[in-house]
Amino acid sequence: MNNPISNLYRPIAPWSGRLILPQPSQRKPDGGVFIQIQNTPSSHRFLVGKQAWVKWHSTSHHTLWLSRATLDLKFDSTTYNSIEKTQAIHPKRLDGWQKVSPLESLAGARPDDDVQVELNVISATQEGNSWVLSIGDEPYQIAGVKKGLVTFVGPAGDRRYRVRHYNPASKAFNGPEEIVFCPDAGAIRSGQTVEQSSLVNIEKSPLNAGGWYIYGHSDSQGTFVVAALEPLEAMQLVATQMTTGRQETQDYYVASKWQNLPQRRIEKTLVDNNNKVLAASERTAALRERRTRELWYLNDVALTIHTFGWRGGPRGNNPPLGLAPGHFSFGFAKVIRDEFTGHLRFDLVHRQVYAHNKEGIISGAIRWHAYVGSLKRGWMYTVPISEVMLRMPELTVPYQLGDRTFDPLKTIEQELAFTCARYRTGPGNGASVVTPATSCVKDSCQSLFAAINRLDAEVLNDPTIRRWMQDNSQSFDAQRFQRLDTLLKDVLDRMLIPLGYVPKGWRGDREYLAAHRQGGLLGNTIEALRSWKTMLPRRAEMELAQVMARHGATFWDIKGAMLGGEVPGIVPIPPGTLL
Incomplete structure (x- = not known):
């Protein structure tokens, strides 16, 4: 890749790489695993491309539960039934192992060593000829090595697309153009009727003008291979509407939130729970901007609630009685300054409590782009999704x-x-x-x-x-x-x-x-x-x-459906409730 283009990409994280499950003879009592290093701080650039050992640092706040999550693992009839009936992916490489550690269960969750992660490295030390990375937090699952900010110009054949980069100097999408490769876009997994992701006519999406973060890596020819997308608008602190007052907050979450589901666009609601009730004419863009500045600050941390619904329609999987149970998880979001635009945005990591599944989604800490926007496993392309950021100083400070x-x-x-x-x-x-x-x-x-x-x-x-x-x-x-x-x-x-x-x-x-x-x-x-x-x-x-x-909590509510390219023959169904 030539320099003018490559300089427009940023590392996904200071420390990241691909986890490698050790062979039984290579296992250690510390429960660590190998990592092929793909990103490092400048001080350790010499480690890129090399293997290191990853283990927990003694000061990690997670050390108190590690022993309780270390188990002997042996498949039984429940496991085999799940594999046979649902084609779920279970950790076959760990079957028969004793004292499987949390890091081993992450590295060995899928058949191949393809789990990419971001690491919270507390120390990087050399022990003999090897390097050891000691971490303080769970590895965050990611997709790719680098990220860029682009708009889509149009298809270029064979799952290739012409994109135009964001220009930080002009603060517009008038930077260099290049052709990127999206091999997983539009693929239909065995046993499914709907593609997991789509980039068809993505250049005509209402979200395209705002831009997309693209996550991936450069292949041997210098072509950027896209693994995941994230609409810039999704996490940007610019509200499209607001509710005011306690009663409206209750009405919003009990009744109105899912009534008008935005399709191919994102709706961001500033839930101004502690404000007085305002007339619709008073809820201007200027007021939303001012109240956002007053309620959300740089480095604020929020507890998040993630939900999604399902997909019906002629090609979808219509749920019984039209009720989509959907999915739920918690997560944590921090207000950061975007490294491309300089604007405030949320940096969101889900803590996905996720059963074994045929998509190969792994229970654990997963960055938003890798969970929602992955071209291979992401949900934003076909199902309605929601994120609720919950800020309450009694809980979050x-x-x-x-x-x-x-x-x-x-x-x-x-x-x-x-x-x-x-x-x-x-x-x-x-x-x-x-x-x-x-x-x-x-x-x-x-x-x-x-x-x-x-x-x-x-x-x-x-x-x-x-x-x-x-x-x-x-x-x-x-x-x-x-x-x-x-x-x-x-x-x-x-x-x-x-x-x-x-x-x-x-x-x-x-x-x-x-x-x-x-x-x-x-x-x-x-x-x-x-x-x-x-x-x-x-x-x-x-x-x-x-x-x-x-x-007295304040909320920031995000929802949307079919975010990406067109997927004909499906109808997004919001999560439902019987009781």
């Missing part, structure tokens, strides 16, 4: 109580990471399967329940903190802490366990997490109904948003 510090979001993150790791191995049989009592939404909510219990035991009832609270009851953090206590109790009572019954799988040390529970369909359904507000994705989103809104 760390605390300093005397000499104690704690971050509620870190506790939630730890529990989600543990759940994701257990979903990769199942209860030791390599199979996480969906039942009414075991699902993405149930076990994401179970993680939230576990985090609240930990905060209650480790922080809220800590004698030292209690004494500090009594002595400093009028301090800002003490009063914020009291509001957090009230909020978490409300989440428990109104959403997670509304009947006061704690599901069996949620109790104790969560040793039955991701287990295919006995009791048949009826028994599992009865167990699920006892925590009925976490049974379906849309209901869980609705209930959590209502509780948070009641306590």
Whole structure:
């Protein structure tokens, strides 16, 4: 690739690469895996293209759960039935291994060593002739090595497209043109009737004027091979509409959110929950811009709620009774400054509690482009998707109580990471399967329940903190802490366990997490109904948003359907709810 073009691409991350599962004889007690390094900071550029060992750093906040997520793995009848009946991808290379670690279950999740990740490297050290990268957070799954910002000009034959790059100097898409290759676009997987992604007429998409991030790598001929797309508009902090006041917030999440589903475009709603009710004529673009600046700041962190629906129509898979259960996950988003445009945007990482599936999506931490925008596995091209960013200082800002510090979001993150790791191995049989009592939404909510219990035991009832609270009851953090206590109790009572019954799988040390529970369909359904507000994705989103809104949260809501090229013969169906 010539220099004028190559300079327009940026590394996806400071540290990234492709995980490689060690051979049994290469395994180590630290549970690490190999990585073929594809990106490094400038200080370690000499490591690009080489292999290193990846392990957890001793200071990682995840070390407390790693041993509980290290299991012996042996396939059983549940696993084989899943492979035969659903063609789900299970970790066959790990079958028969003992003490499979969370890093091994990630590297070995698919048949080939094709899991690309971004690493949060705490230290890079040389041990003999080898290099060891010690990490602090879960590896983030990504797609590609580099990223660019382009608009599509038109097709160039054989899944090749002419694109025009963003020009930072002019702040417009009048940079150099090049032809990129999109080998996975439009492919229909065996057993499916609809292509997973499409770039047909993408140059005519309403999103094309705003541009697309393209993620991928350069092949040996210098051609950029696209692995994933992300519409620039998706995460940019520019609202297209707003709601104001508590009642409108409730009405939006209970009734109106999914009524008018935007197709081939993205709708971004500033949910100004704590403002007074404003007339429609007052909700101008200037007001939306001002309120966005007042409510969302650089480096703000939000808890996110992700949901998607399904696809019906002549070529789609129409769900029974027209009800699409959909999907649910939590995640975390940070407001950052875009490295291409300089504008504020969200940087979103899903924490996907994901059962084994035929698409090859792996439970764990996944960047938005790799999960939603992957040309091979992404959902944005054919199904309606939604992201809710939830900002509430009581929950999303760390605390300093005397000499104690704690971050509620870190506790939630730890529990989600543990759940994701257990979903990769199942209860030791390599199979996480969906039942009414075991699902993405149930076990994401179970993680939230576990985090609240930990905060209650480790922080809220800590004698030292209690004494500090009594002595400093009028301090800002003490009063914020009291509001957090009230909020978490409300989440428990109104959403997670509304009947006061704690599901069996949620109790104790969560040793039955991701287990295919006995009791048949009826028994599992009865167990699920006892925590009925976490049974379906849309209901869980609705209930959590209502509780948070009641306590003063502010939201940023994103939704859209069929984001990319045209896919004829399908109709997007929003996630539904029965109860």
